[in-house]
Amino acid sequence: MAFHEVRFPDNISRGARGGPERRTKIVELASGDEERNASWANSRRRYDISYGIRRADDLDAVVAFFEARNGRLHGFRFKDWADHKSCKPSETPNAADQLIGTGDGTRTAFQLVKRYASGSQTWVRTITKPVAGTISIAQGGVSQPSGWTVDPATGTVTFAAPPGNGVAVRAGFEFDVPVRFDSDALDVTLDIERLGSITSIPLVEIRR
Structure with a gap:
């Protein structure tokens, strides 16, 4: 198959x-x-x-x-x-939409995810088929136009240099x-x- x-x-x-x-x-x-x-x-x-x-x-x-x-x-x-989308249907995806991980100074690969929250409950969905050309990434609230790649067949984001310890990694995308x-x-x-x-x-x- x-x-x-x-x-x-x-x-x-x-x-x-x-x-x-x-x-x-x-x-x-x-x-x-x-x-x-x-x-x-x-x-x-x-x-x-x-x-x-x-x-x-x-x-x-x-x-x-x-x-x-x-x-x-x-x-x-x-x-x-x-x-x-990583955001609401009426909105346009942006790099602040979804938290996909926190840097530790060593890790370079992060999986795209989408969170569904209601009240105190949250379910995290793994996104494996992002749409090429719609993905944006941010580290510590700062948009990163380069220094990373995304595998459109798996949804894995790979950084050329690992995000620093405690740095929030976020993403926006269509899928x-x-x-x-x-x-x-x-x-x-x-x-x-x-x-x-x-x-x-x-x-x-x-x-x-």
């Missing part, structure tokens, strides 16, 4: 439905109380892209993309229009979700006007 560093067509993904999924086991006790346990430490995103197909040409593009990925075999990039098709078949329907449709095209996030 390989991962193809190609993004699913934006004009179709924009109409997709989906979002994060959690897996929780709930046991109801005889007393009526319940116990809840998280089976997954991290969420996993699922989408249905059939809602983004509006024209016969869209259908043709989906079939071609599906065949080129060999169905479920190969992963690819997907833009989640509801959550694809894609690594996904694959969750079916090896496309159920295509042609109506009397020769416009095509597919009842469901499920995608699932790839977690490693």
Whole structure:
């Protein structure tokens, strides 16, 4: 299995439905109380892209993309229009958005992450598919236009010189979700006007 560093067509993904999924086991006790346990430490995103197909040409593009990925075999990039930035959807990413680590004078590699906070709770999401050309980095509140590189296939930021001890390293970026098709078949329907449709095209996030 390989991962193809190609993004699913934006004009179709924009109409997709989906979002994060959690897996929780709930046991109801005889007393009526319940116990809840998280089976997954991290969420996993699922989408249905059939809602983004509006024209016969869209259908043709989906079939071609599906065949080129060999169905479920190969992963690819997907833009989640509801959550694809290090900041709020209405804002533009900047270098102060996300804390990705603190320097110790030795460490040179830092992983891009996005934090989701509500009240006193925070969940940290690892970002592995940043969009090239959208990434900015800051050290100690100062933007760093150079002296670092980012691997767009892993989301790892590598500095030429290690950030100093106690220096906050922050980043701003756009990102894609690594996904694959969750079916090896496309159920295509042609109506009397020769416009095509597919009842469901499920995608699932790839977690490693």
